[in-house]
Amino acid sequence: MNKYFLLASLLSISQYVFADIKDNQDIISYTKDKKNEQISLLKELVDINSGTENKQGVIAVGEKVKPLLENLGFKVEWKELPEGMKHAGSLIATKTNNSSSKEKFLVIAHLDTVFPSDSSFQKFEYIDDKKKFAKGPGVIDDKGGIVTIIYALKALDHINELKNKNITIVLVGDEELAAKPTDISRKSLIDVAKDNSIALGFEFALNDNQLITNRRGLSEWYINSSGKQSHSSRIFEKDVGYGAIFAIANTLNEIQKELSHTNGLTINPGILLGGSHPIEDIEQGSGKVDGKKTIVSNNAIAHGDIRYLNENQRDYAKKIMTRITLNNLPLTETTISFKDIIPTMAETSANKDLLESFNQINKNLTHKSLSAVPSNDRGGADISYISKYMEGAIDGLGPWGTGAHTEKETIDLDSLETVTNRTAIFLKNYPNF
Template sequence: MKPLLHFIILLSIGITQSLTKEEKKIQQHVEKNMENAIDLLEKVVNINSGTLNIKGNKKVGTIFQKELDKLGFNTYWVTYPKEVKRSGHLFAEMRGGKGNKITMVGHLDTVFEKDHPFQKFIRQGNKAYGPGVDDNKGGIVSMLYVMKALNRIGKLKDMNLTLVFIGDEEKLGAHSSIVRKELIDAGKWADIGLGFEGAIGMETGTIARRSASSWILTTTGIQGHSSRVFSETLGYGAIFEASRIINSFRKELSNEEYLTFNPGVMVGGTDTSYDPVNASGTAFGKTNVVSQSVIVHGGIRTISMIQFDKAVKSMENIVSQNLPGTTAKIEFKTSYPPMEPTKANYALLDKLEEVSLDLGYGKLEPLDPSKRGAADISFVAPHVDAALAGMGPDGHNAHSADEWLDLSTFPKTTTRAAILIYRLTR
């Protein structure tokens, strides 16, 4: 057992402590400066940073970079070749030489590009509406104010921290082996990983997130007059073969816990074309002609790589059992790995719960992994001793024009995260 894991587990079964003098100062600083944090949130939400808006992402990132420079971080941008068509990522490093090494991750980009009508921050009491206000600008503002609170008590410069602000979380510009290499390296450097996407309720903690990968199924048939469909000479055609396969996926695999797969686009007929980058295609066919080709583009999510490998084998086996007169093949593309629910993650959640109880916020329960999608913390989690996600404030309706952030949770999750980091680095 790694020393850190042993340390976390011992702490997780210990007696809950009350807030120290310095922890109370953390709480006071966060609460006192929360309106400033909300003002900053409004400022960055009103700057469009859709994934494809390189200038917008750079502008938002530069705001955080200047703030982190003031705190003594070493900040820099990781960029990629022009053909990637993304802003790159902002990194901020503090190397104080003491305590556990922690990597934190959030993202600058949103799903709302410049041509989307949803562009404005609007505050209504404790609700803040706006593009990316929950996913993920509330989280990265919180991450900054965690650092400000730790600096206020004079402990920040004693810590070993890496903060990563991703510029293409919503749509990777290239394969993860290229555009997540530096994030993975930051995970290998660290002992603990924390993801600052939003919480889902103040009473839960995220100890796992499922993977996100894709698959493309291609089937072929023998073109001919439909009067002879099902015959030995023509067989069943590409559409029947694709239908058989997709329905078999549903029948044989849909009841497995945490495994989901979805055929998102299907193009079939006599002549087809498909662009997987833009998920769009064309098809031509006739009702009296047996279909010659089908392309199906889908996604798959799993809780572990073991589950993913098992599902791939099962799906490939189904694909291989062709109807007469047809062929089929399926190809998989991995994007986001799973953040698996390890014992160390549960133990780290216990530590966060201790902080929550000491602050009077209540107990925490592990969030059902099926309620979250993939995230960049999953590139860090396999390499650290323990990881948690959902460290940011609580939000709702992400990726929709009704996206909003619960501002009443903003100081609470920020304080909670700051005190957790303080305790983990003592």
């Protein structure tokens, strides 16, 4: 009896899978037919340098995408940032077709990359004879996400389903290095989010079996230590003290000892300058300082970040770090300041439900299950700014590959077909799974 029961169960599952694939075969056939066209668009976008600071390059990518969305019936406009911010704004595309529907989708990706206009890494290039893999600046982060969105929408339009959907797309111009203050540079995104219910983020995936249901928050900190300048032969004497470099080193060491083993919390000093007259160029990621080996330093600065699971953990870290800076070495003084940058994307039951919806689609397409990425494995993203306004949010819906933010950034081109199918099927059927 058990064997017959098992066979019946397997047949039932097989029929369900077959029926589900059959119901969406028109989408699957379309994306398969358009694979080469989708890759060609990806190559065009990758070959346009759009490093965050290359404002005109970012705009050029947006202008390439704009008519494609207009041809699908979207109203598309640029939301510019103030001129002094020196970054491109966001391209926002809106299509409202069903005023009675509760489902209003906010789709998020970004136009910029981390690669400046003078980078040696500029072009899309196949890296194997079978053309299964390619490398290029932004090939997964995030131009792969952009072409996923466009061809998922094209697939829906092809089967006459796009007309039934309420979708807003925000393609941010400076995700990789948000212009400050972010309450201005992310205002357009936040304003749009308040009119929508489900957020879908198209950052790249780490692999073929994970999506993102939560993200850690991000804050930055600045430590400034001062000391008494003197000849090095007199360091540690009662009237000279320890100098600024020892002071800041002691502070960083104490922070490491007290907080490095806190689960989900990371604290990293990214730049350290000590001597005399240290100056950090934050925009360029560089600094300069005067000093000699024979002089006790009178000033040192450090700049770093904190990543945290929730606001309580952030506040705890700030409290401990502040307390440590008050415990000064002789004849030194240390201060610390903080600036919040990206809020957390909190784990919610609605986010988990979205994951399960994509999981069902993915199992039917690939026979593989999806799970949530541990929050420690990913940083912040634009979806974090708006998740608190949404009924549900999920990220990592773009294609997968390796080497993001490096000159080895590589895409698995077969993943484009999978994630495009997955997105189109989700939008077609949600919430009826």
